[in-house]
Amino acid sequence: MANFDLAIGISQNAMNEITSAFYNKGKDSIFKGTLDASGLTVAWQANTPPVINLAPTSLGMAQRLVSSCNLEKYPSLLPAVTEEGKANVAQFLADANNGFSLTIEQFEMTFGTDPVTVPLNARCSITTNGSKTSLNLLAISITVQGTVNQNIVNKFIIPKMMDVLGGALNGVQIPPLALPNINMGGSRAAIQNGQIIVFANMSSNPAIPSIDGFSFPNNDFYAILSNNTLQQEVNNSVAGKTFGPSGSVDLGITHADYHATVTIQNPQVSISGTDLVINLALSGSAGASITIGCSHPGIDFNVSASPNPTVTCSTSINGSSISVSGSSCSSFASIVSVSGWVPPIVSQFVELIATAIASTVTGTIISQIVGAISFGSFQLPQIPVNYGGVSLSIAGANMSMGNAGGFLSIQGGISIS
Numbered sequence: 001m002a003n004f005d006l007a008i009g010i011s012q013n014a015m016n017e018i019t020s021a022f023y024n025k026g027k028d029s030i031f032k033g034t035l036d037a038s039g040l041t042v043a044w045q046a047n048t049p050p051v052i053n054l055a056p057t058s059l060g061m062a063q064r065l066v067s068s069c070n071l072e073k074y075p076s077l078l079p080a081v082t083e084e085g086k087a088n089v090a091q092f093l094a095d096a097n098n099g100f101s102l103t104i105e106q107f108e109m110t111f112g113t114d115p116v117t118v119p120l121n122a123r124c125s126i127t128t129n130g131s132k133t134s135l136n137l138l139a140i141s142i143t144v145q146g147t148v149n150q151n152i153v154n155k156f157i158i159p160k161m162m163d164v165l166g167g168a169l170n171g172v173q174i175p176p177l178a179l180p181n182i183n184m185g186g187s188r189a190a191i192q193n194g195q196i197i198v199f200a201n202m203s204s205n206p207a208i209p210s211i212d213g214f215s216f217p218n219n220d221f222y223a224i225l226s227n228n229t230l231q232q233e234v235n236n237s238v239a240g241k242t243f244g245p246s247g248s249v250d251l252g253i254t255h256a257d258y259h260a261t262v263t264i265q266n267p268q269v270s271i272s273g274t275d276l277v278i279n280l281a282l283s284g285s286a287g288a289s290i291t292i293g294c295s296h297p298g299i300d301f302n303v304s305a306s307p308n309p310t311v312t313c314s315t316s317i318n319g320s321s322i323s324v325s326g327s328s329c330s331s332f333a334s335i336v337s338v339s340g341w342v343p344p345i346v347s348q349f350v351e352l353i354a355t356a357i358a359s360t361v362t363g364t365i366i367s368q369i370v371g372a373i374s375f376g377s378f379q380l381p382q383i384p385v386n387y388g389g390v391s392l393s394i395a396g397a398n399m400s401m402g403n404a405g406g407f408l409s410i411q412g413g414i415s416i417s
Helices: 013-025 059-068 083-095 147-170 227-237 344-372
Strands: 008-010 032-037 038-046 051-053 101-111 114-129 132-141 190-191 195-200 220-226 246-250 255-271 274-289 298-306 312-320 321-327 334-338 372-378 383-387 390-404 407-416
Touching: 013 083, 013 114, 013 190, 013 383, 013 390, 032 147, 038 147, 083 321, 101 132, 101 147, 114 147, 114 190, 114 195, 132 147, 132 195, 147 407, 220 372, 220 390, 227 255, 227 274, 227 372, 255 298, 255 344, 274 334, 298 344, 312 390, 321 344, 334 344
Parallel strands: none
Antiparallel strands: 008 195, 008 220, 032 038, 038 101, 051 101, 101 114, 114 132, 190 195, 220 407, 246 255, 255 274, 274 298, 274 312, 298 334, 312 321, 321 372, 383 390, 390 407
């Protein structure tokens, strides 16, 4: 069962837009070169951009990847290089829900004078460590004809491409999931339905984050915010806001001046489409000073609301940021009751004063509370890519608000600069 407070996702299509843009900038520097293979100069170059496939790999492809990988050089793949161990690694690569494939369809190598063009196949993963999310290269397979050439490939070219492609993948810097004034717990990452998804809970939520069974949008780039997340945002931004209406009431033979202090208490948020609905309690006090001759006896009151008002808030997008602002407030009545002792000389005025305070409090709050509820909720992060002198910045584009499984979403495409 899904249990997460914040998630961002990026599609296979978007990932390939990024790899294509990166390749076009770096094809003459990062994606070509020469190396010395025991006295033989071997030229290599990628003639097509890397293509990412977020579908599970076949066991057969996983076995080929493991067989061509120098496991002794990359011990993170396997604690022992036994045949049983290799089989276990291949099975892991095929089953892992955080793994993806990368292919360079036309990878050219020149052994001496004759160029050879074959596919380069790689298996990769997305992993998290605390709040850090990384793309990692696990293994590469390149198959050529001839034992001598294949030995050169395995011994020299595959390690070189592990460095190049591994560095390029590590250069994709997915920022930590973050919300204003809220501490997030450790992130997790998974690949589901052709999307890379990074997700986490607030640090105040002790549950292990999970996306099991959740239906994410089909957009290229999106973020999902849970009701828990929005509740915390509302608590931080709305709870404790105070109103201070005041006024004067004519009592016939005299008058009374009054001032009330009313505070928003216990706001409870729910999601309705792409709007937020905030039900809140109002609690406060009021004091009235009555002029009688040269004296000014006072009366104290408690103030509450019945029923609790409900404020509907609209959400909007400014670039890739969500903003929340009040749009309407339900009807309610202010309940004003005497607090403490009332001097006998002014007891006849209590009801008139209480009615005046209630009318002023209700009118003031209805007119002000919509404008008082306004805050920024979330900004879809930019993803920088930096490797080998090539830099890209990935941002959301043409974003819109949505509702995904009862969670608030911001979704759209990407822009690359």
